[in-house]
Amino acid sequence: METRIAAEPRGHLLATFARLAAIPTVRIVLVMSIGIFFFNHGLNNWLPEILRSKGLETAQAGFWAAIPTGVSVLAALLIPRWATPERRLRVLALLIVGAGITTVLLHLQPGVPLAAGLVLQGLARGAMMTVSLLLLVEVPGVGPKRAGTAGGLFFTAAEIGGVSGPVVIGLVHDATGGFSAALAMLSIVCVLLLGLLLVLKRCLRDDALQ
Secondary structure (H helix, E strand, O other): OHHHHHHOOOOOHHHHHHHHHOOHHHHHHHHHHHHHHHHHHHHHHHHHHHHHOOOOOHHHHHHHHHHHHHHHHHHHHHHHHHOOOOOHHHHHHHHHHHHHHHHHHOOOOOOHHHHHHHHHHHHHHHHHHHHHHHHHHOOOOOOHHHHHHHHHHHHHHHHHHHHHHHHHHHHHHHHHOOOHHHHHHHHHHHHHHHHHHHHHHHHHHHHHHO
């Protein structure tokens, strides 16, 4: 496959970007990448402060905040292997639902439910981006030949959320004096991601019928 792809003529990079961005399913995945990075980067950066706001000491908050990090390592290794093409959309939907449950459980005081929420955050954090990237590469019109370009486009769009997530959460915290409104905002982001996933499923089904 690599030899065949290398032998094929290469188009201009900007033209390839434009051709990929013109595919509706690609655009949906790119918008989803913004939301995924908004959630991941925003919550990752503010998690210690969210935990401290619940009365935990700095060291305790650090230990609790390490739970998602440890879980995300395992999730990154295991979940993409389970997310085979026929299960990929369902796996991503479950990860998004888990992320949404996290934003609800983070309203609670330290205890087993909050720890469960941190585990769910780690699962989502470790696998949502990878599974989304796999979906993008499998979109008709992308494929192995344009996988590298599509990946670059994915991260270019995603970092909009990566930058704005921590900033917006900080602004909402300062405006409201707490993290409740910021967590509610992240819940809404998860709902929007599920809606986009449904649209993506319909688009992929239409592409398969053509």
